[in-house]
Amino acid sequence: MNSDSNNLSNSRSNNTSSQANNQAFNANNQKEQDSFVKLAMRNMVKKGSTSLFHFFLTVFGVIGALLGLAIIFH
Template sequence: MADPTTETPTAPREENPSFVKLAMRNMVRKGRQSLVHFGLTAVGLLAFLVLIAWLGRPQLPGG
């Protein structure tokens, strides 16, 4: 009899591309738009972090 551990079932990944592959393909297809959205996200995150740092700065006496 065949050992069930030696059988290798076909992986569903080969039939359905992974989320990362789909995202990369979409980013290549919509190159400029993806870069603009990535830039806006990066600027927004940086602005948010600077705002939080500014609001949470310590109040030093005498200064």
Template sequence: MNSDPNIPSNSDLNSSNSIDDNNQNTTAKNLKEQDGFVKLAMRNMVKKGSTSLFHFALTICGVIGSLIGLAIIFH
């Protein structure tokens, strides 16, 4: 068939398709297991909705209040 060893034959292509399907399933599982902290935090925030927004607003108010308090103290 092909004399070039870099070009796979048809039988190689057929067998590699089933291997690729298994590889894709394994890769998808590994990606879910290796989700980053930010991605997990965002997913959690979407699930909890208003609770996360309330805590975010409290945090912003606390930071702004602290900065104003420090500005008043050290004025």
């Protein structure tokens, strides 16, 4: 009887550890399949207004640099 209960507890612990390994593998596999665009969008949604501020700052910076070069080399 004792060996049966040990086998049962070992099989349960092996089953839960294999499920945990499968979930970890699936999570890692999902992360590997995500594209850079998808990761960037997820990050942008998480950070919210900070990302929008940096985006618009970059846009205005590029436009300002192009206008500045156009004025200088006109």
